[in-house]
Amino acid sequence: MNITEYSAELVKDPFRILSGKRYEFLLDLDVDEEDELYNENGVYVKVVFKVDEDKSGIVTYHLMEKTTNRYLDFDLEAEEEAELAEFCRTHLPEED
Numbered sequence: 785m786n787i788t789e790y791s792a793e794l795v796k797d798p799f800r801i802l803s804g805k806r807y808e809f810l811l812d813l814d815v816d817e818e819d820e821l822y823n824e825n826g827v828y829v830k831v832v833f834k835v836d837e838d839k840s841g842i843v844t845y846h847l848m849e850k851t852t853n854r855y856l857d858f859d860l861e862a863e864e865e866a867e868l869a870e871f872c873r874t875h876l877p878e879e880d
C-alpha cells in the first residue's frame with residue numbers, strides 16, 4: 785500500500801463521552817492497476833484511530849472513491865491494516 789498524501793485531525797468530544805482521543809485520517813492511496821481495489825477515479829481511505837493511554841489502534845476505516853466520495857465495499861488484508869495502523873500511529877497530529 786502506497787500512501788501519497790494524508791491529513792489528520794483530532795475528533796472533538798466536547799461531552800467527554802469517549803475514552804481516549806480519536807483522530808480522523810484521510811489517506812490518498814496509489815493503487816496498482818492490477819489490484820482489485822484499483823479505481824480510475826482514485827481511492828482514499830478514511831480512518832478513525834484511537835489513542836487511549838498505552839493502547840492505540842484503528843477503530844474503523846472506509847475505502848472511498850476519490851472523485852465521488854462513494855463507499856467502496858472492500859476490506860484490507862490483515863497486513864495492510866497493520867501497515868495502516870502503524871502509519872497512523874507515527875503520524876499523529878501535534879497537540880495544541
